[in-house]
Amino acid sequence: MPLSHHHPVDSSAVLDWYDLHARDLPWRVSPGDRRAGISPDPYRVWLSEVMLQQTTVAAVKAYFLRFTGLWPTVFDLAAAPLDAVLREWAGLGYYARARNLHACAQAVVKEHGGVFPQSSAGLQALPGIGAYTSAAIAAICFDEPIAVLDGNLDRVLARFYAVPVPVREVKDDLRAALQASVPKRAGDFAQAMMDLGATICAPRNASCLICPLQPGCIAAREGTPLLYPVKPAKAEKPVRRGHAYVMRDAAGDVYLQTRPAKGLLASMTEVPTSPWVAEPAEPDFPLTAEWRRCGSIVHVFTHFRLELDVWSAVVAPEGLEHGWWAEPATLGREALPTLFRKVLAEAGLS
Ligand code: SF4
Numbered sequence: 001m002p003l004s005h006h007h008p009v010d011s012s013a014v015l016d017w018y019d020l021h022a023r024d025l026p027w028r029v030s031p032g033d034r035r036a037g038i039s040p041d042p043y044r045v046w047l048s049e050v051m052l053q054q055t056t057v058a059a060v061k062a063y064f065l066r067f068t069g070l071w072p073t074v075f076d077l078a079a080a081p082l083d084a085v086l087r088e089w090a091g092l093g094y095y096a097r098a099r100n101l102h103a104c105a106q107a108v109v110k111e112h113g114g115v116f117p118q119s120s121a122g123l124q125a126l127p128g129i130g131a132y133t134s135a136a137i138a139a140i141c142f143d144e145p146i147a148v149l150d151g152n153l154d155r156v157l158a159r160f161y162a163v164p165v166p167v168r169e170v171k172d173d174l175r176a177a178l179q180a181s182v183p184k185r186a187g188d189f190a191q192a193m194m195d196l197g198a199t200i201c202a203p204r205n206a207s208c209l210i211c212p213l214q215p216g217c218i219a220a221r222e223g224t225p226l227l228y229p230v231k232p233a234k235a236e237k238p239v240r241r242g243h244a245y246v247m248r249d250a251a252g253d254v255y256l257q258t259r260p261a262k263g264l265l266a267s268m269t270e271v272p273t274s275p276w277v278a279e280p281a282e283p284d285f286p287l288t289a290e291w292r293r294c295g296s297i298v299h300v301f302t303h304f305r306l307e308l309d310v311w312s313a314v315v316a317p318e319g320l321e322h323g324w325w326a327e328p329a330t331l332g333r334e335a336l337p338t339l340f341r342k343v344l345a346e347a348g349l350s
Contacts, residue, residue, distance in 0.1 A: 003333075006161055006177065007216055008177065008180045008181040009157075009160065009177070009178065009181035009193075009213060009216070010181075010212070010213065010215065010216055011181050011182070011189055012181040012183070013212040013215070014189060014190060014192045014193065014196065014212050014213065015183065015185055015188055015192060016029075016212065017192065017212035018031055018188055018191065018192035018195065019031045019032075019188075021195070021199075022094065022191065022192070022195060023057075023195050023198070023199070025048070025057065025061070026044075026048075026061060026065055026068075026119060027040070027041075027044040027045055027047065027064060028040070028050035028191065028344075031188050034185075034187070034188060037262055038142065040117035040140055040141045040187070041117065041141075042137060042141045043073060043074045044068060044076075045080075045137050045141050046104075046116065046129075046133070046137050047064060047067060047068065047077075047101075047138050047146045047303075048060065048064055049133045049136050049137060050097060050100075050101055050133065051063055051067075051092060053097065053133070055093075058196065063089075063091075063092060064131065066088060067088060067346070070084075070088065074108050074109060074114055074116070075103050075109055075114050077101075077102070077105040078105040078106045078108070078109040078110075078114075080102070082099070082102050085098055085101065085102045086098050086099075089101075089272070097128060100127045101149060102130065103127040103176075104126045104127045104128050104129065105191070105272050106279065107126055107127055108126065108338040109298065111310055116137070116141070116204075118136050118138070118140055118141075118142045119142070119144060119308075120137075120139075120144055120146055121134075123137055123138060132148070132149070132150055135147065135148045135149075135190075136148045136190060137191075139186045139187050139190040140187040140190055140191060141187065142187075143184070143185065143186045143187050143229070144186060145182045145183075145184075145186045146179070146182065147175050147176075147179040147182060148177040148178075148185065148190040148193070148194075149174065149175050149178055149308060150194075150197075152194065152197030153174075153178065153193055153194075153197055154167045154171075154174065155167075155197060155201065155203065155228070155229050155231060156193065156196060156197045156201045156213070157174045157178060157231035158174075158219075158228040158230070159201060159217060159218075159219035159220070159225045159228040159229075160216065160217045160218065160219065161174075161177065161218060161224060162215055162218035162219045162224075162228060163228060163229065163230065164230060165230055166229065166230050166231065166232040167229045167230075168232070175309065176199060178193075183309065183317075191262060192273060196211070196212070196213070201213070201225070201238035201266025204226070206219075206220070206225035206226060208220040208225060211350075222350070229328070237287045237300065237303065237304050237305045238278065238303070238304045238305070239278070239304065239305050239307060239308050240276040240277060240278060240304050240305070240307070241276065241277060241278070241279070241280050241281070241306075241307045241308070241309075242273050242274040242275060242276040242281075242306070242307075242308050242309075243273060243274040243281075243283040243309045243310075243311060244271055244272075244273045244274075244297075244309070244310050244340075244343045245271060245272045245273065245283075245285060245286055245291075245311050245312075245313075246271050246294070246310065246311065246312040246343065246344060246347040246349070247271070247272075247286070247289075247312070247313060247314075247315045247320070248312065248313075248314050249314070249315065249316075249317050249325055250314065252327075252328060253325035253326060253327050253328070254271070254322055254325065254326050254327075254328060254331065254344070254349060255271065255272070255304070255315075255317070255320055255324075255325055255326075256269050256270070256271060256323050256324055256325075256326050256334060256336075257269070257270060257271075257272060257322050257323030257324075258270075258322075264301070265339070267335075268335050268336070268337050268340075269334045269335045269336045269337075269340065270336070270337075270340050271340060271343060271344070272286050273308065276308075283309065283311060285311070285313075286320070287313070287316075287319060287320070289313035289314065289315045290313055290314070291311045291313045292311065292312055292313065293309060293310070293311055294310045294311065294312050294346050294347045294348070295309075295310055295346045296308060296309045296310060296346070297310060297339075297342040297343055297346050299338065299339040299342060306339070308339075310343050310346040310347055312347040312348075328349050330343060331349060331350075
């Protein structure tokens with residue numbers, strides 16, 4: 001399904017919308033200023049794009065203002081001690097990014113005289129700048145006619161073309177379709193599409209009535225924008241089933257034991273269970289007693305999903321040598337994994 005053979009995105013409608021509704025962002029040159037000949041500062045655009053890889057626009061604003069206050073130019077950032085950069089980065093996570101940020105500033109100063117390369121290919125050769133970031137900077141700063149496609153745009157385009165499969169299966173087609181739509185004002189178009197994805201065609205809300213893409217949007221026409229992007233089918237985990245036995249003595253104490261030293265949940269505390277098997281089996285109670293079925297619980301491990309029927313009984317403690325009896329009030333201090341906390345909760349003990 002080559003989407004590129006479908007209609008392109010109506011870039012002039014998108015730009016008209018952007019001219020009226022562009023978000024005011026501290027690293028952005030407004031469309032009016034851009035038309036008046038003011039160019040975005042690649043240093044500021046680069047800094048914002050690296051920060052935006054971590055978190056939302058709202059969270060990035062404060063970091064951006066602080067960084068540009070301390071280090072207004074790439075020369076200032078390159079000359080800053082790495083420690084200071086890492087300290088200011090704290091809270092954004094992924095310190096490797098901050099190290100790359102610093103290394104990139106130094107490379108721009110040392111290898112390029114403090115001037116960022118003016119093409120996506122040149123930018124991509126710098127530390128920490130990947131395909132997306134280089135395209136974004138090249139489009140925004142130098143109007144390079146290049147498709148700037150991130151996760152938000154994947155969603156917008158998946159809706160626009162009503163893509164019936166998960167986007168990762170048609171990524172190249174989406175890129176080609178977007179590439180075919182890039183107008184002369186490539187930078188404003190890239191930013192307009194980012195704004196659209198953030199505000200109008202948002203993950204849990206599509207405001208089709210005020211969207212400039214609406215006339216050509218297939219999902220909007222079908223009235224089903226939120227069905228896209230289609231989610232990849234999750235591989236079904238195998239199911240194992242079993243029974244868990246919550247035994248209490250006459251005083252109300254609960255019988256616990258230690259799991260084997262090897263294997264899943266090794267050496268942690270448990271109540272006895274049957275083997276966990278694929279086919280449902282009858283319970284094999286550890287003691288004869290009046291067993292009562294309390295309910296069942298589900299717990300999902302990395303490789304399988306476990307469903308346990310939970311049984312409880314008051315028992316005479318003979319014949320249970322390996323474990324110990326715990327007062328219900330002390331259960332919080334036992335090394336019980338979540339699975340067994342669920343079991344005990346199902347039996348009315350939590
Ligand atoms: S018309 Fe609706 S679904 Fe289509 S791109 Fe706009 S907001 Fe998204």
